[in-house]
Every structure is written in structure tokens, then in C-alpha cells.
Amino acid sequence: xxxxxxxxxxxxxxMARDFAKKEIAPWIEQDEENHHYRREIxxxxxxxxxxxxxxxxxxxxxxxxxxxxxxxxxEISKVHTSWRLSISGNVWGPAxxxxxxxxxxxKQKYIPGLCSGEYVGSFAITEANSGSDVGSMKMTAxxxxxxxxxNGSKMWISGGHTAxxxxxxAKTDPAAGAKGISxxxxxxxxxxxxxxxxPIHKKVGMWPAPTSEIVFEDAKIPKANLLGVENKGxxxxxxxxxxxxxxCATGAAALSAACLEGSIQYANERTQFGQQIGxxxxxxxxxxxxxxxxxxxxxxxxxxxxxxxxxxPSQQETSMAKVFACNAAVHGANVAMKIYxxxxxxxxxxxxxxxxxxxxxxxxxxxxxxxMGIIAGIELGYQQNR
Numbered sequence: 368x369x370x371x372x373x374x375x376x377x378x379x380x381x382m383a384r385d386f387a388k389k390e391i392a393p394w395i396e397q398d399e400e401n402h403h404y405r406r407e408i409x410x411x412x413x414x415x416x417x418x419x420x421x422x423x424x425x426x427x428x429x430x431x432x433x434x435x436x437x438x439x440x441x442e443i444s445k446v447h448t449s450w451r452l453s454i455s456g457n458v459w460g461p462a463x464x465x466x467x468x469x470x471x472x473x474k475q476k477y478i479p480g481l482c483s484g485e486y487v488g489s490f491a492i493t494e495a496n497s498g499s500d501v502g503s504m505k506m507t508a509x510x511x512x513x514x515x516x517x518n519g520s521k522m523w524i525s526g527g528h529t530a531x532x533x534x535x536x537a538k539t540d541p542a543a544g545a546k547g548i549s550x551x552x553x554x555x556x557x558x559x560x561x562x563x564x565x566p567i568h569k570k571v572g573m574w575p576a577p578t579s580e581i582v583f584e585d586a587k588i589p590k591a592n593l594l595g596v597e598n599k600g601x602x603x604x605x606x607x608x609x610x611x612x613x614x615c616a617t618g619a620a621a622l623s624a625a626c627l628e629g630s631i632q633y634a635n636e637r638t639q640f641g642q643q644i645g646x647x648x649x650x651x652x653x654x655x656x657x658x659x660x661x662x663x664x665x666x667x668x669x670x671x672x673x674x675x676x677x678x679x680p681s682q683q684e685t686s687m688a689k690v691f692a693c694n695a696a697v698h699g700a701n702v703a704m705k706i707y708x709x710x711x712x713x714x715x716x717x718x719x720x721x722x723x724x725x726x727x728x729x730x731x732x733x734x735x736x737x738x739m740g741i742i743a744g745i746e747l748g749y750q751q752n753r
Contacts (some may be wrong), residue, residue, distance in 0.1 A: 370636075370666070373434070375431060375435055376434055378533040379431065382439070383438070383440075385441045386415060387446035389448075390408060391447050391450060393446050393509075393595050395446075395717075398449075408420065409453055409472025409484040410484040415482065418462075418481070418482050418484055419482035420436030422462055426478040426479055426482070427478055427482035432676045433673070433678075434673060434676050437613065437617050440455060440614060440617045441617050441624075443621075444621035445532075445625045446625075449724065450614075451614055451617065451621070452525045452618075452620030453479060455613070455618075456488050456614075456616075457486075459610040460611050461477065461488035461489070461490060461534050462477075463610055464490075464550075464594070464607045465478055465552070468517075468603055480532070481532060485710065486531040487531050488530060488533070489529075490534040490536075490611075491533055492521070492525065492536050493521060493523050493524065494519070494521055495522045495523055498734075501536075501548070502548070503544075504548065505519055506519025506520065506535075506537040507519055508539050508551060511587075513590055514589055515593070516585055517553075517583040517588055517740070518583055519537065520580060520581060521580070523578060524579045524581055525576065525578055525582050526577055526579075527581050531556055532554055533552075533553045534550055534551070535550070537551065537600075539597055539598055539600075539741045546601065548591060548601045549597050551594060552592040553588060553592070555657075559590060561583060561587065563582040565580040566578070567579055571723050572720065573724055585702075608733065609682050609753070611732055612732050613668075613688075613690075613734075616667070616668045616685065616692045617692075617695040619689070620667075620688075620695065622696040622724060622725055623660065623667075623696045623699045624665070625717075625721065626699035627657045627661045627703075628701045630702065630706045631645070631654060633707055633716075634706060644677050644706070657695075657699050664688070664692035667684070682752050682753050683742055686738040686741040686742050687742055689728075690735050690742070693735060696721075697722075697726060699725070700718070701722060702723060704718040
């Protein structure tokens, strides 16, 4: 199976690559140093149509699918992987989930703004003591007749304090465990009373990508903002994660490619003992290992995207892409730092950023352990690939 780029994919990839080089790359060092999120970038991406993948044109989408979306996200993430979170958070998070599970009113109200970049989208599942075990979440949503009352907190939420539209998962039947979870659309342009959004600045990496703690104290959410069926939020959550994890896999594969390309360039520029360091066999072995892992990661990512594009089961393949690309990114960043030597440990080159950013892929949207369990469980026949 060979995934050659179509004409549309080539066009989209080139557009995304050019945009990233012109509008994102010049600000990387400054944004990293200041932990600064450039809200205007999302609007510019929306104007170019780079936020509407897999969304029908009638709701503001661009009429293109998963393959084009992965091609675009790959090019942007290769320049600065922090932007992977914001882009996939809009497209394959709230927009796609509302498209497939929302009412017509919800679709008309929220999806166009998420595709245009007018709205920043996010979703909140994780709590301080509830990560991989989604069913153990403590946040509650009480039915108060004409509204829902949300109480509890969420932790490590990507885009939490910058989002306009967020999908919040909470217990509507606390005694039922995972079977008592529901999903709600929180519109922060309408709902702010009873909500505190606290930026988390002390992180190892992904500094320009905002991360937050969100506290709800008797926050009123309109009754119409229930997304999907009450107490069926766990299934909706797993469905959504099977889509948003494509963003993680794509970002990790792109970071692996950035490490490889940077290492090749440096190995051909740096000289020791009278020759380019790329001439030494040990460096060549490292480059070869990175190339093998990088190509395999990219193949697994596009295979998962192709399956989604064609409406075929993809949960196992998505987890495989995410785990392998994550491993390739971490290994590639580690090897790149070795190839760059002392310069790799300085801030003159991006090796430190690559390594810091690579590690987050081992945790986001399901730890590597969780994904290995999904892969094995499906392979052993304990669960169905979906």
C-alpha cells in the first residue's frame, strides 16, 4: 500500500508549508521564550481553509478529507509542533464531534466558527485524579429543569483558558461510573459566571500551546447544550478520541521528520577530523535508524487517515500510528541532540525544543500504555476494532 499525494494533497501541503514558514517560523524563538499563544494564527488558518477538513461545506468546511488534513497538519507541525494542538483541537475535536452527534441547531451555531477560526475549540476530559481512567471522573452536571449545573474541575486542558467553545465531560449519574457520563457544549462567550480558567505555565515543553486548569462552581449551562444522549458521553468521548488522536500521531510523525531533516543538515555542515561528520559510520547508523523510524511512522499515520477517509475501522491503526510516531519522535529528538553535540544542548539550535515537545506525545490523549493495551486487546479479540 503506497500513499502517493494526490494533486489536492500536494496543493494543501504546499499551502500549509508556506504559511508555517512565513507566519509561524519567524516567531518561534520569541513565542517559546514568552510562552505566548498567537491567537491570530488560528484566524489566518481559517481564512485559508486549513481548519475545515472532514467537515461538509454547508457547515463551513473545505470539502476535503482526512488525507488532506493530515498532509496540512504534518507540514505545520514540522515547523512548530505546538500548533498541532490548536488546529486538531478545532477540527477533529469539537467541530467533528458536534457534526456527528449534535442537533442541527448546534451544528449551525458552532461548526462554522470553528472552521473559520472565529472560535477556538477545545475539550475537557482529564481531572487531577482522573486521567486514563475516564470513568472515575468526579465532575458533575445536575439537571435543574431549564439548565444544567456544573461542579468540579478539569486539569491539563489544552487551550483551556483561550477556548471559546469547549466540550466538557461530566457525571450526570455519579453512581453509574462510565455509564453515567454526559457531554456538554460550553460556550465561553455566553457562560463565564461560576467558571475560573487558570493557565498552567510550568510545563516541560509545548510552551506556546496554552494549557489550563478549569474550575466550575455552580456554573449554569443551557439545557440545549447537552451534546448527544444523556449518560452516553463515555461512548461519545471514545469516538472523539479516535479522531483527535490522529492529530497526536500526525504531530509526532512531523516532529520525527523535523529531527531527521535537522540532523541531516547539521551532519553535512559540521566538520571534524577534516571531514563532514555525516561521513562517519556511527553518525550514518544514527541517521539510518531515524530514517527507518520516520518513514514507518509517516506510513502508519497515513494508513490510519486512509481508513478513516474510507469509513473503515481504524481504532487499532490509529493507536499504532500514535504509539510508533511518538516513539520515533522521542528517539529522533534524543539522537538529534547527540548529533548536534554541545550545540544541541544550547538554545542556538532547536534540539532542546524538539526533545521537550516530543515527550508530551507519550501522555496526551491516552498514554502509550493505554494505546498498547488497545492494540493488543483488538489483536487478541477482546474488543472490536471500530
